[in-house]
Amino acid sequence: MKGKIAVVVMAVLLVFYLVSVGVRAVLFIQSGEPVGIAIGLALLILPLIGFWALAREVVFGVRSERLMRELERLGGLPAADLAVRPSGRPYRDAADEQFPAAQAGVEAEPENWHAWLRLGLAYDAAGDRKRARGAIRTAISLERTPK
Known part of the structure; x- marks a missing residue:
């Protein structure tokens, strides 16, 4: 559950950051100066790529988690008997x-x-x-x- 909360918090922070960059981009474009317009257009591309990447990762996470639950329901998950480090990662x-x-x-x-x-x-x-x-x-x- 802690992992899901961390993902939600990071996603919210990323959206806040991307919206902030998008607002600054619009302000640069509205300046009317050629350099400001160029900077604004460049800054608009970053939030678009960021939103695309965020959406792709969230969809991947939801779909992979659904498959994990289905495989667990079918009894097909590999045994979880690996020796692990104190961090929880397997050796x-x-x-x-x-x-x-x-x-x-x-x-x-x-x-x-x-x-x-x-x-x-x-x-x-x-x-x-x-x-x-x-x-x-x-x-x-x-x-x-x-x-």
């Missing part, structure tokens, strides 16, 4: 031991979103966030594709 060696099984699951059933989600969890436990997000995005895509 890399312990996470690496579970990785081959998750990878074999994807190789055996490449169209199964359950396998891709378990692979994403294995990547995350091993500390490879980029590949974890990619695997989870694949799981989301496969789950949303009509069969």
